[in-house]
Amino acid sequence: MKTKFSPIKNIFTVTVLTLFLFSNSAFSQDDEFENYRFDDDKTSSQKTPYFALSFGETASFLFMNYDEINSKNNVFNDEFSGPMLTWGFNFFTALSPLINNARLGVSYQTGSKYLETSTNYPLLLPNGNTVNQNVNFYRNISLRATGIHFDYAFVPLKSLAILPGIGVKWGNMILEQYMTVMPADWNNIGVTTTIPFNEKLNYKFLAFEPTVNVEYAFTGYLMFRASASYMLTMDSPFVKNAWTINGNNAYTGVPEGVKPQGFSVTLGLYLGLFNY
Numbered sequence: 001m002k003t004k005f006s007p008i009k010n011i012f013t014v015t016v017l018t019l020f021l022f023s024n025s026a027f028s029q030d031d032e033f034e035n036y037r038f039d040d041d042k043t044s045s046q047k048t049p050y051f052a053l054s055f056g057e058t059a060s061f062l063f064m065n066y067d068e069i070n071s072k073n074n075v076f077n078d079e080f081s082g083p084m085l086t087w088g089f090n091f092f093t094a095l096s097p098l099i100n101n102a103r104l105g106v107s108y109q110t111g112s113k114y115l116e117t118s119t120n121y122p123l124l125l126p127n128g129n130t131v132n133q134n135v136n137f138y139r140n141i142s143l144r145a146t147g148i149h150f151d152y153a154f155v156p157l158k159s160l161a162i163l164p165g166i167g168v169k170w171g172n173m174i175l176e177q178y179m180t181v182m183p184a185d186w187n188n189i190g191v192t193t194t195i196p197f198n199e200k201l202n203y204k205f206l207a208f209e210p211t212v213n214v215e216y217a218f219t220g221y222l223m224f225r226a227s228a229s230y231m232l233t234m235d236s237p238f239v240k241n242a243w244t245i246n247g248n249n250a251y252t253g254v255p256e257g258v259k260p261q262g263f264s265v266t267l268g269l270y271l272g273l274f275n276y
Helices: 007-034 067-071 186-192
Strands: 051-064 084-094 102-124 130-152 154-157 160-181 199-217 222-235 243-245 262-275
Touching: 051 102, 051 222, 084 130, 102 160, 130 199
Parallel strands: none
Antiparallel strands: 051 084, 051 262, 084 102, 102 130, 130 160, 154 160, 160 199, 199 222, 199 243, 222 262
């Protein structure tokens, strides 16, 4: 006896087999999809390197040692203290694509710190007598420096960069001490030339400055920077006499601690192009 299959049963059987094969294939593909890692894709995008081109104004606070300066000819017991404030500018450009995340900059800074005291002081006259005269005692420290800086950027967050670096600076520090008879008068020149402490010392130096900069770009055109550094200063090797007095006269015996050296903090606001 032969079994006959109706057309409807044949269609049903073929449909069931087709659905079974399709579902099995689909589940296999889902397993492979779950195991796929997008971060292994060779076409994944790479992080944009640090880029900046900028010019900005800066304010620096140099915490130098004043002990030896305060003790020199200090007849009125006035002393320097606190940081020296200097103002300047800085220009820098990224070195990418030559060196990704590196940059080169040029800086200039100038500033001063002074003390002024007026009091009665016994002056020696040309005839050998002394007279109590109202005098003004003025002391000033001024600094000028130019520098070249190399930094390398790390960008942990968008718009935020941390840049350790090294700078080389050269310039001069001037120490001035003057006593002036008050009121000052043209005809008193014979008296004023006998007053001590009328001197102007000039020190030419070379400095190395390790630095850490932290930058935040508010927009693609405006950036704020805070820096911490330490100036390591030595006598300038490019001149015959690092220390001179009242012109170009050689000056010796200066204590080692009389230098524009120490910890420094710098703040700056920059305009330019920033992409990080």
